[in-house]
Amino acid sequence: MPTSPSDPTPPPVPTAEPYDLAVIGAGPAGLAAAVTAAGLGLRCALLDAAERPGGQYYRHPAPGLGAARPDRLHHHWPAFAALLARLDAQVRAGRIDHLTGHHVWTAEPGEPWRLHAVVGPAGSGSAVVEARRVLLATGAYERQLPFPGWTLPGVVTAGGAQAMLKAGLVLPGRRIVVAGSGPLLLAAAASLAAAGARVPAVVEAGDYLGYARTPAALGALAANPGKLAEGARHAALLLRHRVRLRPRTAVVAAHGEDRVTGVTVARLDSAWRPVPGTERRIACDALAVGHGLLPQIELATELGAPTRTGPDGAVALAVDERLRTGLPGLWAAGETCGVGGADLALVEGEIATREIAGRPVPAALRAARRRRRAFAELLAAAHRPGPGWTDWLTPETDVCRCEEVPAAAIREAVEELGAGDARTVKLLTRAGMGWCQGRMCGPAVACLAGGGGEPRPDSRPLACPVPLAHLADAVPRPPDGP
Template sequence: MPERPHLAVVGAGPAGLAGALAAAARGVRVTLIDAAEQAGGQFYRQPAAALGARRPQALHHQWRTWERLRDGLDHHLTSGDGHFTHLTDHHVWCVERESDSGGFTVHALRGPAQEEGVTVRADAVLLATGGYERVLPFPGWTLPGVVTAGGAQAMLKGGLVLPGRTAVVAGTGPLLLPVATGLAAAGARVAALVESADPRGLPRQARALAAQPGKLLEGAWYASTLVRHGIRPLTRHTVVEAHGTDRLEAVTVAALTADGRLKPGSARRIPCDTLAVGHGMLPHTDLAETLGCTLTGTDVRVDDEQRTDVPGVWAAGETTGIGGAALALAEGHIAGRSAAAHLHGASPDPSRWAAAARARTRLRAFFAALDTVYAPPAGWAERLTDDTVVCRCEEVTAGEVRTAVGALGAGDLRTVKLLTRAGMGWCQGRVCGPAVAGVAGCPLTPGRRPFARPVPLGVLARLPEREVTD
């Protein structure tokens, strides 16, 4: 029997799982590679088995969808035919296209120490690498007790722990709702939900929103949960400063005017030991950029089959644009079916995934409408004091960035980086990039990197010479 064509799927969140299962069901050999110890991604993040969670479904929405994905994964892994491999705790740092064969080599680091290199060779690749939170600084944001909204959610879902006893959830975007309600349901007192967006902008997007009644019902459920827990939503408000000495003790919030500026005399101080703050998400595109995939803004550009413009590379989920789990599932399913057809040398039949394509269209319109409402408040960068740190790795302040622009003539992120070291640390600008761009007043342009994460020199030294020099 001829060997089955091989698809490597990077990321085991909703998009990666949907794509891997769709391809495997159509006779493709699949290797699913993920950095986590369990499948699910951030949305379906599971507590460690050793914690003995009795009701993990209490931390999740769409639990039945997760059960179907989990059961499908288990079925393929236990079938005994060896055509499906799930590599957990593998951190992919590069994907190379092999010029001689047209295939791909996926490079990963294995284990918590990430000191052992692993390579996977495949005929095609599906990138389902998800997204990461946009972090916008403010005075006091480096205090212990200040976490991202997604970080607070990850602690709760993955570790069954609360980041604190009294929390303020702040920023902008739909993610704030599940974070606030999840913390409250787990026993934290949520002193305030601080949303910078103006809810009066939602009716102007009524057509796109009405096309997703399930999402509207979900929003109504969150609203009723906030009321039940006595959580105060402060809309058109923002965090001005976090206070404390050794750790967070309180935050100051203020109302925003119609043009996003601080309303004079509206500041109020809220005692808390935790601030979970987030201003939306951005796609993970490092691997796509290394392969040469074209980006539209910050999103990987794909066609109707979720194909990138690099032959043999598909992309799905948040990496093609932030849109939530349901959209990621639809895109992953389409990508898996399309990849399977092409790997078998057949012409894909879009009618086979028509339902997923319709869902994708509606959900993209829905989240595009939300994006027009949930945007970071105008003037946030102007409110930063010169001594506010914007790059934590290199301890670069807003004042240093302003000097690089105003006195030294920097006009883009790369030049600011060269003059200040902002973005030269461990995160390589992934965390501080939006903040530095905002302070500098320049576009957030993705930087093409050869590696998606730090790699030990020993791993590079052990690679075959051809792979190092190509």
């Protein structure tokens, strides 16, 4: 397997000529887009905050760990290895500049676009990349719903548990409960069990029977047999390791002093409210919990790009059949258009790049996108969090863990101080003002704030922490005209 794209590379010598295309994000969608662009003759910059390509899905061990069989950590390793080989060839040929450690914090639209990035693990450097077209492939992050004890050591996200295993070859514990909602849970539990962890239960708040309740749902399932086969493989592995699946059940509390030592699970009604009398305690030394993924779209929403709300309540970028956003010169692919998995991201990355290059898109590619997007919408609807999850909270439960804002403070802001949306709650309580900038607590705060209507997308001028010196050095684009 090629190693050069996985190693940190210095930024290229700046040139006066803008790139034909800048791809932000080196996950499945970004990798597919970059190598396709280079193959079509476009000069491409691939910017990514990480030091190695692959994103969250294709996260893999560092070479220094000496992993003998990294392919066993992934279901689609051959596809990733092929992408790495193509990336390596295009980097060597000078058609792609792979800019590792570049975290884009804002973008200026225009002719050309200007992307401002902090560079390096500590953000000590800065860079400006210019390109005629931009493809946003920034992926997604996990949705977290708080509960008593969720801040205990040993409680990690489901994706975080997989990241520890894939990148560090370590487990968060030896006896791990996997909980939350969404297809990621089965994949996480299967990976952990295969790596030697004891998984006493997969606690799924949703109901997998929801996949087949309508003719349209049955059609989406039938059109994606590979996804059904993948789910069957996960189920067979869990059965082999005697992992019990508990549908319509949630972890409503975690227990322990210095570390989690157990969890309380309870059955849920159709609104996700705990059913009294169904509580049961399960011993564990780690909990991997997550309720699906949320598209990471701040770079586009700050510029006013139109959005849509998916069946699971997550806000994604609105794109047309050509994967164009509402901003001239900006395309999107993968999870930024709505969470749909690596297979869909690969297809969308190639389609978007072909459209940018003005090349025909094979009918089979468009058909694959329609099939996989329909399946993704089906899963999103089946795992949409119910409003009753807030009954899990006690007044003392921290909702914003960065600023240690409890549920009682948020409810006081709403019921006594008149806050009717998440922004007002933030101003009154500091919920969402911490290091994660609301990525962990944002959906929960918005739900507690109420206000009705469609969810609002995040909009902030800085997509990541930026040293003040970089802001002072940033030179804005001169205005058009006299």
